Amino acid sequence: MAEMSVELVAVERRLWSGTATFVVAQTTEGEIGIMAGHEPVLGQLVEGGVVKVTTTDGEMVCAAVHGGFLSVTGTGVSILAESAELSDEIDVDAAKAALNADDETERTRATAQLRAAGKSA
Template identity: 65%
Template sequence: MADMSVDMVSIERRLWSGQASFVSATTTEGQIGILHGHEPVLGQLVEGGVVTIVGTDGERIVAAVNGGFFSVTGATVRILAETADFASDVDVDAARAVLADPNASELDKHAAEGRLKAVEQSSTL
């Protein structure tokens, strides 16, 4: 199986860069999976979405993303998230507290939902 060059960055930092065999992302059009040789595409990431990267060594990287874009060519994937958190860094109790807070903004609630989805997906892999 051929590999792709993948970069995942947020406004604050570069989260991950390397070679991967598979990438999936939650977009405004639904869930998309990317393999090497995929047709070029530009997509919009949803608020409270999840990106999963499978590295060439089999490592699975799962991140909660809150908005942004991704760009795909035949051999590259660039994920440009407004905000992103690795599932392993998510404070589950804090995310649940945001969801339970009636005064939390819709944006904060979407971000909390995405964080919980990322944790859920990383624990089922």
């Protein structure tokens, strides 16, 4: 199966990098799936989105992503997020509690965290 280089980076750190066979991200234009050989594209990531990367080992890397950009070139995919958390780093109880917050941005972030952690909101 064809593979591509993928980097998932937030402002404060690199979350994951490696080779993958498939990437799914939510952009302002809709959900996009990327495979090796995809045409170059630049997309704006939605606030409270989820990015899923299928590694060449068949594992799934999932992250809650809050804003940023997706860049696809002939050699790979770069996900440049304003902030992001890998699914295994998410405090599910805190995210559930944040669903009742007065701040809509906080609720959006919590919903994305729960989706990324596999605990649908």
